[in-house]
Amino acid sequence: MTASTPAIEVTNLRKTYNRAFRKTGNIALRGMDLSVPRGSAFGLIGPNGAGKTTFIKSILGIVQPTEGTVRVLGGSPEDARIRARIGYLPERLHLPGSWTPTAFLATVGRLKGLPPDAAGHLSLLERVGLADAVGRKIGGYSKGMRQRLGLAAALIGKPDLLVLDEPTDGIDPMGRMEVRRILQEEVQRGTTLFLNSHLLAETERVCDRVAILADGRVVREGRMEDLVRGESRWVARFAPGASVEALGSAGFVPARADGAFHVEAPDATALNAALDRARAAGALLVELRRDGMDLEAVLLGTVSAQAMRAAEVAA
Amino acid sequence: MSPVLGIAGYVLREAASRKFIMAFMIGLTLVLAVVALGMRIDVIDGALAASRLFGQEVRATIQSVDVALRPVYRAAAFIVFYGGILFGIVACSDFAPSLMSPGRIEHLLALPIQRWHLLAGTFLGVMTLALGGTLYGTTGLVLIFGVKTGYWTVGPLVAGLMACVGFAAVYAVMLTMATLVRSAALCAAAGFAVLVGGIIAGHRQDIAKAFEEGVSRSLFQAVTLVLPRLSALAEAAGDMAASLPLEVRSLGTLLVGVFVFGMAALVVGFWRFEGKDY
Numbered sequence A: 001m002t003a004s005t006p007a008i009e010v011t012n013l014r015k016t017y018n019r020a021f022r023k024t025g026n027i028a029l030r031g032m033d034l035s036v037p038r039g040s041a042f043g044l045i046g047p048n049g050a051g052k053t054t055f056i057k058s059i060l061g062i063v064q065p066t067e068g069t070v071r072v073l074g075g076s077p078e079d080a081r082i083r084a085r086i087g088y089l090p091e092r093l094h095l096p097g098s099w100t101p102t103a104f105l106a107t108v109g110r111l112k113g114l115p116p117d118a119a120g121h122l123s124l125l126e127r128v129g130l131a132d133a134v135g136r137k138i139g140g141y142s143k144g145m146r147q148r149l150g151l152a153a154a155l156i157g158k159p160d161l162l163v164l165d166e167p168t169d170g171i172d173p174m175g176r177m178e179v180r181r182i183l184q185e186e187v188q189r190g191t192t193l194f195l196n197s198h199l200l201a202e203t204e205r206v207c208d209r210v211a212i213l214a215d216g217r218v219v220r221e222g223r224m225e226d227l228v229r230g231e232s233r234w235v236a237r238f239a240p241g242a243s244v245e246a247l248g249s250a251g252f253v254p255a256r257a258d259g260a261f262h263v264e265a266p267d268a269t270a271l272n273a274a275l276d277r278a279r280a281a282g283a284l285l286v287e288l289r290r291d292g293m294d295l296e297a298v299l300l301g302t303v304s305a306q307a308m309r310a311a312e313v314a315a
Numbered sequence B: 001m002s003p004v005l006g007i008a009g010y011v012l013r014e015a016a017s018r019k020f021i022m023a024f025m026i027g028l029t030l031v032l033a034v035v036a037l038g039m040r041i042d043v044i045d046g047a048l049a050a051s052r053l054f055g056q057e058v059r060a061t062i063q064s065v066d067v068a069l070r071p072v073y074r075a076a077a078f079i080v081f082y083g084g085i086l087f088g089i090v091a092c093s094d095f096a097p098s099l100m101s102p103g104r105i106e107h108l109l110a111l112p113i114q115r116w117h118l119l120a121g122t123f124l125g126v127m128t129l130a131l132g133g134t135l136y137g138t139t140g141l142v143l144i145f146g147v148k149t150g151y152w153t154v155g156p157l158v159a160g161l162m163a164c165v166g167f168a169a170v171y172a173v174m175l176t177m178a179t180l181v182r183s184a185a186l187c188a189a190a191g192f193a194v195l196v197g198g199i200i201a202g203h204r205q206d207i208a209k210a211f212e213e214g215v216s217r218s219l220f221q222a223v224t225l226v227l228p229r230l231s232a233l234a235e236a237a238g239d240m241a242a243s244l245p246l247e248v249r250s251l252g253t254l255l256v257g258v259f260v261f262g263m264a265a266l267v268v269g270f271w272r273f274e275g276k277d278y
Helices: A052-059 A101-111 A118-127 A142-154 A173-189 A200-206 A224-228 A244-248 A268-280 A295-314 B004-017 B019-038 B063-092 B097-101 B105-109 B114-151 B155-180 B185-200 B204-208 B215-226 B228-241 B251-274
Strands: A007-016 A027-038 A041-045 A067-072 A086-089 A159-164 A190-196 A209-214 A216-221 A233-238 A260-264 A285-290 B039-044 B046-051 B056-059
Touching: A027 A052, A027 A067, A027 A209, A027 A216, A027 B097, A041 A052, A041 A173, A041 A200, A052 A067, A052 A190, A086 A142, A101 A118, A101 A142, A101 B004, A118 A142, A118 A233, A142 A159, A142 A173, A142 B004, A159 A233, A173 A190, A173 A200, A190 A200, A200 A295, A209 A224, A209 A295, A216 A224, A216 A295, A224 A295, A244 A268, A268 A285, A285 B215, B004 B019, B004 B097, B004 B114, B019 B039, B019 B063, B019 B114, B039 B114, B046 B063, B046 B228, B063 B114, B063 B155, B063 B185, B063 B228, B097 B114, B097 B185, B105 B114, B114 B155, B155 B185, B155 B228, B155 B251, B185 B204, B185 B215, B185 B228, B204 B215, B228 B251
Parallel strands: A041 A190, A041 A209, A086 A159, A159 A190
Antiparallel strands: A007 A027, A007 A067, A209 A216, A233 A260, A233 A285, B039 B046, B046 B056
16 A cells, blocks of 8 residues: 555445335435545544444445445455454444453454464553553443453554544543543554544544535545634734724624634735734734634534535425 | 454353353263262173162162163263253353344454354354363263273263264354344244254154145155254264164264255355345
């Protein structure tokens, strides 16, 4: 695989679950196109039933697409050699309760075709914060501890691609920070991270690219900073004493937050012209930033727009 | 290491953690210990002079040891055959459904193993368990009576192996059922159905006479033709254990029939599993 080859590339991916005794199937994916660059931290977000889990299962060969092509790490997910380079944490990992974590990791390592590495497994358990629970049986683990163990299993063999489905589910805030640190370390190492999480703040902090999936289609995709950035609206703050009327005539509209003003400026020239007018009126600029949105707002806006478009088409 | 062996190890480790399987092994050990400690057999010149169980005399007539042990080994063979299969159906019914449970199957399928490895490994793990339990029981019995009487025979061990062959056919159907419906209860039900059907199939010629000549008898014969003749296999195992001449016409044909049935069931399961979404 060359550096330019995407880690994941799907084209026109469709998946319909056919049910017995029913004429029509359940459509989960309706022609999805997506390319995940190698070495990126990619987040997949979307409402429930959007097809996120089906997509993840498709790229791992767990479900077989009805139509379309799936390429992962330059090959087919059906190829065991490709899957050997993937670390996967499913949404609700079912772990054998009577086993110890070391026995579980040793079994996963064996099934991945790796040589026995007890020291490496202990070090992995330490890395995910389970050093104190190594001797305990998995059945006695809390939900968060099970997630950590699942993450350790996904990290076995230093995979080139990490596919994590709700990795921080059930983990306490301190634990989330640790998991975030581990994921960032993996991305720095060159691993491609593919993250599906309902915790949008988590996705926002970890990922550099995001795709929004709705109704089985990718409705928006791009760099995180581009998605959360406002198009042409800026937020400015001025030193106390600035005249609201004068700022208003310069194009600055008071925002909800105290002392903040919004200004519309499609480019740098327009922005500086507005600032010059404000300064000419005696206002002193102390803060300027693009009026961005958080990922939640981006998701809600995108999904609502998609729903409206779908309603219009249906009408 | 082969992924099939890896999955078999996974199943065996799961089995080791099951309390009822451990209880079964402990119970089996206790039975063997009771037989070993509670039975006294006096053999003079190769003949059974007297035998006592917990101090009570159980046989007074003097006869050759191998003849005297025939009913014991024959009864043991039937217990191992039918009891073993019944216990196997109950004890192993949830191995495959458990392996295919949500959250576990996705994890396993995402590993670099082929789907058929998963089924073959499960089958191998369960059969290793069945073989281990059978050989433990039958070897223990042969050792106890061998030491006490000086009469050594591999008959009960061969009978135990034949019981494993019968169970293999039954478990093949259970495994295939698990690929169709992930339910331990349905797997067990399928196993029981094959066992009952196999008992009937072994007596199909006799039972067929009870049907009126025509469609009903032909239908019965057609259905039982494809089933493994488990009761015939059990009879053969009993004869083997007791070192008696076989009543079945061809043990080879019987074993091939059971093997073909098991393989056919597995092929259906493998085919279904290959194309299934989880």
